[in-house]
Structures are given as structure tokens and as C-alpha cells.
Amino acid sequence: MGIEVKICGLSTADTLEAALDAGADLVGFVHFPKSPRHVALADAPALVAQVRGRAKKVLLLVNPDDATLDAALAAFQPDIVQLHGSESPERVAEIRACIGRPVMKALPVARAEDLATVPAYAAVADRLLFDAKPLPDDTLPGGNGRPFDWNLLAGLDPGRPVMLSGGLDAGNLPLALSVAHVDGVDVSSGVETAPGRKSAEKIFAFVQAARAAAAQVAEGKVQ
Numbered sequence: 001m002g003i004e005v006k007i008c009g010l011s012t013a014d015t016l017e018a019a020l021d022a023g024a025d026l027v028g029f030v031h032f033p034k035s036p037r038h039v040a041l042a043d044a045p046a047l048v049a050q051v052r053g054r055a056k057k058v059l060l061l062v063n064p065d066d067a068t069l070d071a072a073l074a075a076f077q078p079d080i081v082q083l084h085g086s087e088s089p090e091r092v093a094e095i096r097a098c099i100g101r102p103v104m105k106a107l108p109v110a111r112a113e114d115l116a117t118v119p120a121y122a123a124v125a126d127r128l129l130f131d132a133k134p135l136p137d138d139t140l141p142g143g144n145g146r147p148f149d150w151n152l153l154a155g156l157d158p159g160r161p162v163m164l165s166g167g168l169d170a171g172n173l174p175l176a177l178s179v180a181h182v183d184g185v186d187v188s189s190g191v192e193t194a195p196g197r198k199s200a201e202k203i204f205a206f207v208q209a210a211r212a213a214a215a216q217v218a219e220g221k222v223q
């Protein structure tokens with residue numbers, strides 16, 4: 001069985017085209033002004049039009065208020081909304097009911113205790129995304145290019161599709177997928193040459209590595 005590959009933090013036509021050409025299943029747009037990958041509302045329609053059904057569009061928001069949510073939905077027309085802040089399960093449920101489309105909730109992980117909230121979020125989100133918990137000095141709640149201990153996810157079954165993120169790249173992906181049996185992988189920093197600067201070569205290499213690693217795991221060549 002294959003896995004879904006998401007390339008996140010795309011903000012230019014060229015690198016979006018690279019992700020689509022490489023065969024990404026999901027392409028992510030960050031609408032969060034503090035991020036070096038922020039896409040302004042005015043720039044969204046051109047990027048969105050470029051996708052033309054070749055991949056699912058994911059809109060990443062952080063603790064959005066209702067006005068931000070409305071404006072971003074109108075501009076990005078996403079297939080999935082990724083909530084990457086400290087949204088409570090109640091807020092996730094409220095947003096999902098309000099927008100009428102799937103929600104993927106990002107959960108920060110550093111230790112086993114961090115997974116205690118999984119049942120509450122699995123009850124209200126369509127998908128879960130596990131990312132490394134930010135360190136105190138980090139200015140972003142995600143996209144910090146840092147992995148966490150993937151063994152923490154071994155044996156986890158929240159009853160919802162699960163994506164893995166946090167410091168993934170073409171090099172560490174085979175090991176990550178052999179440890180954490182997930183439905184998809186998500187990358188941002190690992191396909192960049194500097195924060196916010198995506199590399200077409202790295203995007204292509206990541207998608208290829210994900211397909212190859214998933215096939216190896218499926219064939220039982222990797223435990």
C-alpha cells in the first residue's frame with residue numbers, strides 16, 4: 001500500500017510546479033504572517049489555480065479566528081485545512097463544522113506523554129499530523145526542521161489517517177517509515193536550501209524517496 005506525500009510551505013509558481021510534477025499527493029500553503037513561507041491572501045488565487053486538481057490543496061493556519069478562517073478559505077479554496085496551533089479539541093470541532101471540509105490537526109510530540117491528547121483530537125479531526133514539539137527558543141509552532149523520536153508512534157492506532165512530519169528529508173525518510181507506520185509524510189524544511197526557499201531538486205528527491213521507502217516497507221524488506 002502506498003503512502004501520501006505532502007510538500008508544504010510552497011509559495012512560488014516554480015516550486016509548486018515542481019511538487020506537482022514530482023507527483024506530490026498534497027500541496028500545502030502556509031497562511032501565517034510570522035512564517036517565512038507565508039502566502040498572502042492576494043497571492044493565493046494564482047497558486048490555487050495552478051494546482052487544477054493535480055493534488056489536494058492544504059491550507060495551514062495557526063489558531064485562526066473566524067475572520068481569518070473565512071478570508072483564507074475564500075482565497076485558498078482548500079481541500080483540507082491543517083490546524084497547526086494550540087487549537088483545543090472543541091475549537092477543532094467548531095471549525096470543522098463551520099467549514100464543512102476535512103480538518104487535519106497537527107499535534108506536537110517530544111515525549112510519550114504528549115500523545116495523551118490523541119483520542120480527544122481523533123474524535124474531532126479527520127486526520128492527525130505528528131510534528132516535533134517546538135523548543136522554547138523556536139518562533140514557529142512547526143516548520144522548524146527538527147525530527148522527534150519516531151519510536152513514540154510505533155503501535156499507535158488513533159483510528160484516523162496519520163501523517164508524519166518534523167525534520168524529514170530524503171535521507172532519513174526510509175528509517176522514519178520503517179519505524180512509524182503512517183499513512184503519509186509531510187515535509188517543508190527538508191526540501192529547502194534556506195527557510196522559505198524550496199528546491200525543485202530536493203522536492204523531487206523527497207517524493208522519489210517516499211515512494212521507494214513505502215514500497216520497501218510494503219514488501220517487508222524493511223522491518
Ligand SMILES: O=C(O)c1ccccc1N[C@@H]1O[C@H](COP(=O)(O)O)[C@@H](O)[C@H]1O
Nearest residue numbers: 008035084142143145166167187188189
Ligand atoms: O512551515 C512553517 O513555516 C510553519 C509555520 C507554522 C506552523 C507550521 C509550519 N510548518 C509545518 O510544520 C511541519 C513540519 O515542517 P518541517 O518539515 O519540520 O519543516 C509541516 O507540516 C510544515 O508545513
